[in-house]
Amino acid sequence: MDVDQQRIADDLTGVFTGDLRFDPLSLALYSSDASLYQIRPLGVAAPRSTEDVVTLTRYAAEQHIPLIARGSGSGLVGGCLGQGIIVDFSRYMTAIESVGDDTVVVQPGVVLNDLNARLQEQGRYFAPDPSNPAVTTIGGMLATDAAGSHAIRVGSTRDHVQQIEVVLADGTSFQAGIETITRKERTADSSLKLESESAILRSDVRRNLVSRLGELLRENTTLIHKYQPAIPRNCAGYYLRRVLQGDQLSLPRMLVGSEGTLALFTQATLHTLPLPRYRGVLLCLFDRLDSAVKAAMAASRMQPSACDLLDRRLLSLAREDDAKFEEWIPPDAEAALIIEQFGLSDAEVDDRLRGTASLIRDDVPSVLVSRQTSNPEEVNLLWSLPRRVVPRLARLKGATRPLPIIEGIAVAPENLQEFLAQARRILQHHEITSTIYAHAASGQVHLRPMLPPPRAEDGQRIADLVSELYQAVFALGGTISGEHGDGLSRTSFLPAQYGPLYAVFKQLKQVFDPYNLLNPGKIIGDDPHQFIRNFRPVDHPQDETIVPLQLTWTHEEMSAAASRCNGCGECRTHAAGLRMCPFFRNDVIEHATPRSKANLLRMISQGMASGKQLAMEEIRELGQLCFNCKQCRLECPSNVDIPRLVMEAKAQFVASEGLSRSDWILSRAHSFGKLGCALTPLSNRALKESWARWVIERILGIDRRRKLPPFARRPFLSTIRGKYTASAREITQDRKPVVYFVDHFANFHDTQIAECLVKILEHNNIEVVIPADQTGSGMAMASAGDLDAARVVAERNIRALAPFAREGCTIVCTEPAAVLCFKDEYPAFMTHPDLPAISAQVIESGAFLRALHDEQKLRIDFQPLDLFVAYHTPCHIRALTGVSQYLELLALIPGLKLQQIEEGCSGMAGAFGLSRHNYETSMQIGKPLVDRMRTIDAYCGLAECSSCKLQMEQESDLATLHPLKLLAWAYGLIPPVSGRRV
Numbered sequence: 001m002d003v004d005q006q007r008i009a010d011d012l013t014g015v016f017t018g019d020l021r022f023d024p025l026s027l028a029l030y031s032s033d034a035s036l037y038q039i040r041p042l043g044v045a046a047p048r049s050t051e052d053v054v055t056l057t058r059y060a061a062e063q064h065i066p067l068i069a070r071g072s073g074s075g076l077v078g079g080c081l082g083q084g085i086i087v088d089f090s091r092y093m094t095a096i097e098s099v100g101d102d103t104v105v106v107q108p109g110v111v112l113n114d115l116n117a118r119l120q121e122q123g124r125y126f127a128p129d130p131s132n133p134a135v136t137t138i139g140g141m142l143a144t145d146a147a148g149s150h151a152i153r154v155g156s157t158r159d160h161v162q163q164i165e166v167v168l169a170d171g172t173s174f175q176a177g178i179e180t181i182t183r184k185e186r187t188a189d190s191s192l193k194l195e196s197e198s199a200i201l202r203s204d205v206r207r208n209l210v211s212r213l214g215e216l217l218r219e220n221t222t223l224i225h226k227y228q229p230a231i232p233r234n235c236a237g238y239y240l241r242r243v244l245q246g247d248q249l250s251l252p253r254m255l256v257g258s259e260g261t262l263a264l265f266t267q268a269t270l271h272t273l274p275l276p277r278y279r280g281v282l283l284c285l286f287d288r289l290d291s292a293v294k295a296a297m298a299a300s301r302m303q304p305s306a307c308d309l310l311d312r313r314l315l316s317l318a319r320e321d322d323a324k325f326e327e328w329i330p331p332d333a334e335a336a337l338i339i340e341q342f343g344l345s346d347a348e349v350d351d352r353l354r355g356t357a358s359l360i361r362d363d364v365p366s367v368l369v370s371r372q373t374s375n376p377e378e379v380n381l382l383w384s385l386p387r388r389v390v391p392r393l394a395r396l397k398g399a400t401r402p403l404p405i406i407e408g409i410a411v412a413p414e415n416l417q418e419f420l421a422q423a424r425r426i427l428q429h430h431e432i433t434s435t436i437y438a439h440a441a442s443g444q445v446h447l448r449p450m451l452p453p454p455r456a457e458d459g460q461r462i463a464d465l466v467s468e469l470y471q472a473v474f475a476l477g478g479t480i481s482g483e484h485g486d487g488l489s490r491t492s493f494l495p496a497q498y499g500p501l502y503a504v505f506k507q508l509k510q511v512f513d514p515y516n517l518l519n520p521g522k523i524i525g526d527d528p529h530q531f532i533r534n535f536r537p538v539d540h541p542q543d544e545t546i547v548p549l550q551l552t553w554t555h556e557e558m559s560a561a562a563s564r565c566n567g568c569g570e571c572r573t574h575a576a577g578l579r580m581c582p583f584f585r586n587d588v589i590e591h592a593t594p595r596s597k598a599n600l601l602r603m604i605s606q607g608m609a610s611g612k613q614l615a616m617e618e619i620r621e622l623g624q625l626c627f628n629c630k631q632c633r634l635e636c637p638s639n640v641d642i643p644r645l646v647m648e649a650k651a652q653f654v655a656s657e658g659l660s661r662s663d664w665i666l667s668r669a670h671s672f673g674k675l676g677c678a679l680t681p682l683s684n685r686a687l688k689e690s691w692a693r694w695v696i697e698r699i700l701g702i703d704r705r706r707k708l709p710p711f712a713r714r715p716f717l718s719t720i721r722g723k724y725t726a727s728a729r730e731i732t733q734d735r736k737p738v739v740y741f742v743d744h745f746a747n748f749h750d751t752q753i754a755e756c757l758v759k760i761l762e763h764n765n766i767e768v769v770i771p772a773d774q775t776g777s778g779m780a781m782a783s784a785g786d787l788d789a790a791r792v793v794a795e796r797n798i799r800a801l802a803p804f805a806r807e808g809c810t811i812v813c814t815e816p817a818a819v820l821c822f823k824d825e826y827p828a829f830m831t832h833p834d835l836p837a838i839s840a841q842v843i844e845s846g847a848f849l850r851a852l853h854d855e856q857k858l859r860i861d862f863q864p865l866d867l868f869v870a871y872h873t874p875c876h877i878r879a880l881t882g883v884s885q886y887l888e889l890l891a892l893i894p895g896l897k898l899q900q901i902e903e904g905c906s907g908m909a910g911a912f913g914l915s916r917h918n919y920e921t922s923m924q925i926g927k928p929l930v931d932r933m934r935t936i937d938a939y940c941g942l943a944e945c946s947s948c949k950l951q952m953e954q955e956s957d958l959a960t961l962h963p964l965k966l967l968a969w970a971y972g973l974i975p976p977v978s979g980r981r982v
Contacts, residue, residue, distance in 0.1 A: 005043055008065070008085075016055050018092060019046040025618035028603055029596045030070070030086045034567040036403060036454060037078040037488050038536040041068070046091035050165065050173060050266040053087070057264065058171030060085065060517055068519050069260035071109065071137030073590070074569035076404040077487030078534075079144065079259050079522055087264065089139050090572075091588060097267070103162060105269050108139025113575060124272040127154035130483075131387055134573040142265050144485035145235040145257030149386070152232060152441040153305040153342070154273070158239065158256035165267035166255065169513040172205045173266070176251035179206075181214035181244075210249055212511050217244040220504045227501035232442040233410040233482035237494050237523060238262075238505050259485050260519040262512040276342045279305075280349040280374035281382045282357055284367050285333040289436070291364045292335035293417045296440035298363040299339050300413060302356040306340040307441035308386055313396070314437060317389040324381060328370045336370075337440065338382055349374050390437055391637030393448065394566050402435045402448035405489065405531075406466055409473055410482025413443040422472040423447060430465050444482040453563065455539065459532035466531070470496070488534065491525040537606045538563065547604075550651035550787055551644065551828050558648065559605035565598035565640045571632055579631040579875060582905040582925045592625045594632035594642040601645040620657075623650045624918075627909035628783040630820070630879035644828050650785025651829070659786055662701030666911035667784040671776075673748025676711035677718075684710040703919035707954055709749040709946075716742055716751040717772060724758070724770040731807040737767035739804045741797070741822075741842070743815040744776035745946035752977075753814050756968035757845055761812075763971055764852065764859050769809070771800040777821040780911040787829045794826045802834035804841075811842040814964065816876035816945050817910070819844045823880075844877070845964060846944060850885035853892075862970035864895035867979075869966070870938040872901045872929060872952060874945030884944065886963035893970045899938070903928035906943075908951035926951045933958060940979030942966070953981055 001009070005022040012020060021027075021044040032038045042065065047053045060067050066084025073080055073090075080086065094109040096118050104126070106115060112133040116125045129148035130136050136146065142164065147156035154160075163177035217224070217240060224240045235257045243254045255262060286292040289311060296307050310318075312334050318325040329336065339356055343349035357369050373379060393402045411419045416438070427434055427449065437446040447469075454462060470480050470493055480490050480497055495502045509516070509524045521530065538559075549558060571580050571594040583592040590596055600622065626646040633641050659667070676683045686692035693704040702708070726737060738761055746753040761768050778793035801811055813819045822842040826835055843851075852858040869890075877884050890898055907925030912918050923930065933941055933956040941952045941960035952960040959981045968974045 008043060008063070012056070012059060016045070016047070016052055018048040018052045020044070023618050025600065025622060026591070029590050029599055030073075030088070031081065032536060032567055032599055033070075033073040033075050033078065033080055034404075034569060035076050035078040035081070035487065035489065036405065036536060037081055037534045039078075039081040039083060039534050041082060041086045042084050044086045044088060046088040048092040050167065053167045053264055053266050054171050054173050056085070056087065057167050057169065061170050061515070064515060064517065066517050066520050067264065069139065069143065069264055071140035071143070072111070072135045072569045072572050073567065074132055074135055074572075075140065075144065075487060076407050076484050077489035079485045079487035079519070081488065081534075082519060082521065084517075084520075088590070090137055093266065094588065102272055103269055104272055105267065106138050107267055108137060108142070108265050110138045111574065112136045112138065112141065119272055120275065123275050125275050126270055127160060127273050128157045131390060132569065134575040135569045138268060138270070139265055142256050142268060143259045144483070145239065147233060147442075147483055149306040149308050149383075149439050150340075151439065151444075152307070156233070156235070158253050160271045161252040161256055162269040162271055164252050164255055164265050164269075166263035167266055168205070168209075168263050169515065169517050170205075174206050176255060176263075179210045179249045179251055181210060181247045181249055209511065210251075213251075213254075213508070214244060214247075214249055216504065216507055216511065217249070220501070223501045223504060227498050229477055229479050231410060231412045231478065233439070233444045234479040235483060236479045236481035236486060236490065237498055237502070238508055240504070257485070259487065259522050261509060261523050262518065264518070276305075278343045278346055278349045278374070279376075279379050280341050280343070280353045280372070281379045282337070282339040282353055282369060283328060283371040283382055284337040284339065284357070284360060285329065285370050286335045286337075286364065286368075287332070287366055289335040289420070290417065291366065292337055293420060293440065295360040295364045295367060296337055297414065297417070298359045299337065299356050300441055301359055302341070302352060304339050304356065304441055305342045306338070306383075306439070308338045309436070309438040309440040310336045310338070310386060310389075311436040313393070313435045314386070314389050317392045317395075318385050321388055321392065322381070325385065330368075333368075338385060340379075340383065346374055386437060390446070391568055391570060393435055394564065394568075394638035399452050400450040401453065403451050403454070404448055405451075405454075405462060406469055406480075407446055407448060407489075408444065408481055408483040409447060409469070409478065410442065410444040411473060411476045411478030413441060415476040415478065416440060416443050416445070419445070419472060419476055419478065423469060426465070426468045426472065430461075432465065442482070443478070446483075453538040454532075454535045456535065459529070463529070463532055466493075486523050488521070489531050491522055492528050492531045494523065536563075536602075539606065547652060549648060550655060550785075551648050552831055555605050558645070559602060561641055562598045562602035562605060562645055564638045565595050565602070565636075565642075566638060567595055567599070568637060569593075569595065570635070570637055571595050577902065578635055579629070579878070579905050580635040581632050582627075582629060582907060583625045585904070586921065586925045591622055594626075594636065594640070597622065597626060597642050597646050597649070598640055601649060619649060620653050623653060623785070627912040628779075629875040629905055629909060630824075631875055631905065634879050644824075647782065647785060647825075647828060650783075651787045652785075654785040654787070659784060662915060662917070663784050663911075664786070665700050666702070666914055667780040667786055667789070669744075669780060669911060669914065673711070673744055674715060677713065677715050677748055680711050680713050697916055701916055702914045703916040705919060706914055707950070709745070709950065712748060712751045714751075716747045716754045717770070717774075719751065720770060721772065724768050725772065726767075726769045727803075731804070731809065735767070736807070736809055737769045738848075739801060739809050739811045740768055740770045741774060741777075741801065741811055741813045741818055742770065743813065743818040746814055747776075749946070750962070752974070753962045753964055756962070756964040756974060757812070757814055759973040760849070760964065760968055760971065763973060764857070769804065771804075774800040777815070777818040779817040779821050779825065782821065782825040782829065783909075784911065790825070791830050794821075794830055795832070798826075798832050798834055798838060801838050805834060805837040809841065810848065811838065812845050812848050813842060814845045814944070814962065816844055816874055816880060817947075819880055820876055844880055844885070844944070846877075846885035846889065847881055849889055849967075853889065859971075860892050862893045862967075863972055865893050865966065865970050866895040867939040868897045868899070868937075869940055869942050870899050870901050870933070870936050871942040871963075872903070872906070872948055872960075874943055874948045875905050877944055884963075886942075886944065890942075890963060890966060893966065896966070896970075898942075901929065901932050901936070901941075903932050906945075906948040906951040908947040910947045913947065913951060922951070923954070930955050933960075938979075940977075957981055
């Protein structure tokens with residue numbers, strides 16, 4: 001923290017109740033968003049209330065410090081980046097304050113999906129539908145006048161705002177609504193009605209503001225109507241059309257879309273609409289993009305509620321994303337339209353869909369109407385297609401990527417075909433291809449050229465391309481910004497779009513923010529080349545100051561992995577059915593997001609943060625906000641391998657500072673298994689005594705509240721000594737046994753898991769080999785960043801398994817984490833000639849048995865089990881196979897009723913949930929699952945993961961069993977298993 005930052009922190013201490021951050025880590029994390037840009041801020045403030053915002057704004061005005069409002073940081077144009085203090089509204093100001101019959105009052109940090117989930121209870125919704133509703137905040141929507149596919153029917157955000165509570169640049173706060181302009185002075189009588197001196201002051205500021213705005217708009221009525229395009233979508237510059245009507249001035253209509261440059265928004269009263277009861281969708285496919293555009297114009301005659309255009313690349317991604325899309329979209333489709341119709345009944349919707357299809361066929365006979373449906377599930381699936389595949393553009397491999405440098409152009413719908421034709425010629429001239437996604441009914445085009453990540457030296461090439469495309473837009477009376485705002489990307493071009501009207505924008509800014517402190521450089525700016533400055537660095541410095549890496553990759557490879565994160569913010573989601581990210585779901589803070597880790601490692605790899613910073617306490621804390629559940633890698637649109645990046649950061653810290661005593665002990669918990677088994681029953685009795693748990697907490701760092709699993713009388717590997725052994729030399733094509741890797745939980749705690757697998761395999765006439773010199777997988781060591789110790793463990797396991805892997809023997813694991821160790825962790829931190837063969841042969845036990853069943857080689861002579869059981873899918877199972885393969889196998893047991901519990905991550909994560917430092921966080925993350933297990937009326941819980949088992953049993957009398965036990969029970973291979981904890 002430098003002198004100025006320290007002074008700010010000192011000055012605001014005690015008067016600002018929110019968070020203030022000036023540490024290098026926070027500044028790094030807030031220096032980028034989902035755009036191509038990167039600017040290091042002065043600091044970060046997360047206000048808790050309007051009073052905090054007023055305090056901060058008054059202080060910033062006194063000190064001439066810029067303020068930049070930020071929501072989820074998912075914008076594409078750099079609108080929330082700057083060198084001042086970032087004001088993060090997403091941290092605390094997230095309340096839905098009241099819900100009325102047709103309005104709702106919210107704070108700016110409320111996420112759109114959360115708002116609509118609340119409104120759905122009343123059969124209503126907030127209608128604008130931006131592309132990322134699971135992370136987009138209402139404040140961000142207000143700032144950019146967000147719209148979406150349905151804008152042609154429901155309009156944009158500004159059409160649904162009743163009033164906004166604003167804080168001006170001088171700290172004045174008031175509710176901005178429809179204002180009446182009058183020339184009369186405030187009388188003494190009216191002043192008596194005001195509650196306080198501050199209220200009088202606010203009234204004077206407000207009256208003066210309204211008066212000056214009214215005069216400005218009246219004087220420039222002709223310019224506004226001449227130069228501001230009257231097209232369905234336009235959020236470029238300040239929106240001035242229809243703001244002043246007679247003596248009525250709509251402040252909300254003008255403020256929406258102002259990107260935090262005129263005022264900060266602390267509350268909004270929004271209009272809501274009834275949820276549409278009857279909807280239907282057409283999926284139309286074309287052999288040419290031109291034909292699709294022509295068809296969209298034909299469809300517009302039926303006034304669809306939405307009509308989106310997708311090009312060939314997006315359709316290919318859709319086919320990869322879902323089997324239904326693969327069925328409905330042929331590989332040779334060049335373009336598609338998704339057309340939606342609302343109605344008052346299913347019959348009316350069907351009539352409108354048929355009429356739309358008929359009009360399209362008349363104009364484009366070659367169209368293939370692949371799907372016409374009013375089935376709610378199919379409608380939702382089809383309408384999810386753009387939202388699911390557009391973010392996946394970042395997955396496209398190669399040196400070029402679809403970059404959002406001209407994202408969001410809009411023209412009148414009737415000019416869309418002409419614009420796309422001109423755009424194609426311009427792109428061909430520059431020898432550049434692009435992806436196209438368009439809200440065709442609104443004339444809005446999301447066009448992303450395929451280019452390498454831009455460097456400073458690429459500025460002229462980009463400038464030439466953008467300028468030519470924008471000239472084509474201007475010639476057709478369009479706008480450079482139909483969505484997403486202006487930010488750093490487009491502000492430079494607003495004078496060219498608006499001509500003399502831009503001077504009015506400057507006067508408007510002067511009225512609201514005379515000292516240019518609110519988001520400076522956005523909408524109003526004087527740098528014609530701003531759009532090609534401050535690109536995220538992509539070059540790797542070639543000097544000796546870069547810290548040596550701990551994993552098996554180069555700095556260039558690490559940088560490329562981190563740079564695959566485009567900052568879209570999908571990892572900030574709380575959406576049901578997803579698990580990314582357990583830490584962010586538990587605490588809405590940017591540091592907890594997976595993208596924060598990618599940003600940090602990218603900066604380190606490119607020399608923007610020194611290698612020494614990896615040893616800082618802040619870096620260690622960031623690493624603690626990841627326990628290697630791998631859900632971010634699974635659900636990230638770009639498949640960024642965040643867990644591997646975090647492992648590198650943790651390993652750097654450990655290499656520099658070493659492990660704490662607690663972390664060292666907990667990462668080696670498997671090493672104590674032999675001692676615990678040797679001392680049973682003494683060790684098991686001690687685990688139940690409060691004094692013993694206190695001692696364990698003091699010495700080992702395991703929280704005394706954590707219920708620990710009992711030790712087995714003898715380790716499983718000891719009980720089979722001399723059995724299940726075979727030499728790899730004995731293996732032939734006709735005799736190829738299955739190799740069982742036991743891992744520590746089945747070896748030292750619940751040996752029945754191992755016994756069940758062996759008995760099931762033998763019941764199916766499969767020979768089993770269990771190498772005696774194997775040890776635990778070492779996942780806890782790898783997750784802690786203790787790679788030297790993890791390599792020792794890995795080398796021992798490789799020596800034990802390699803002879804069999806070389807002969808093509810399948811290696812089965814009953815612990816999902818062990819499979820991930822062999823497939824992900826070991827290859828990440830070591831090289832060994834036998835490791836690829838082992839990684840290729842290892843498989844989780846459920847997947848192995850399911851494959852046998854699919855090949856009709858699994859015996860299904862199960863006896864009935866009249867039980868109701870509750871199954872939880874472990875995160876590592878999701879990372880391996882998406883869903884548990886045991887679900888299909890358990891369904892073969894007669895009488896067994898199974899319910900899936902989808903309550904997210906258990907929060908245990910092995911050694912993480914054992915630690916006294918992490919116990920509370922672990923329980924908070926796992927609370928939904930823990931609560932469910934405490935209340936569900938089931939015989940038992942089920943999960944493959946031993947860590948999940950511990951969490952599920954923490955506050956429940958129900959036992960959580962490995963699914964193998966029910967299969968073995970149903971086979972009659974073991975006696976009935978108790979569903980209660982011992």
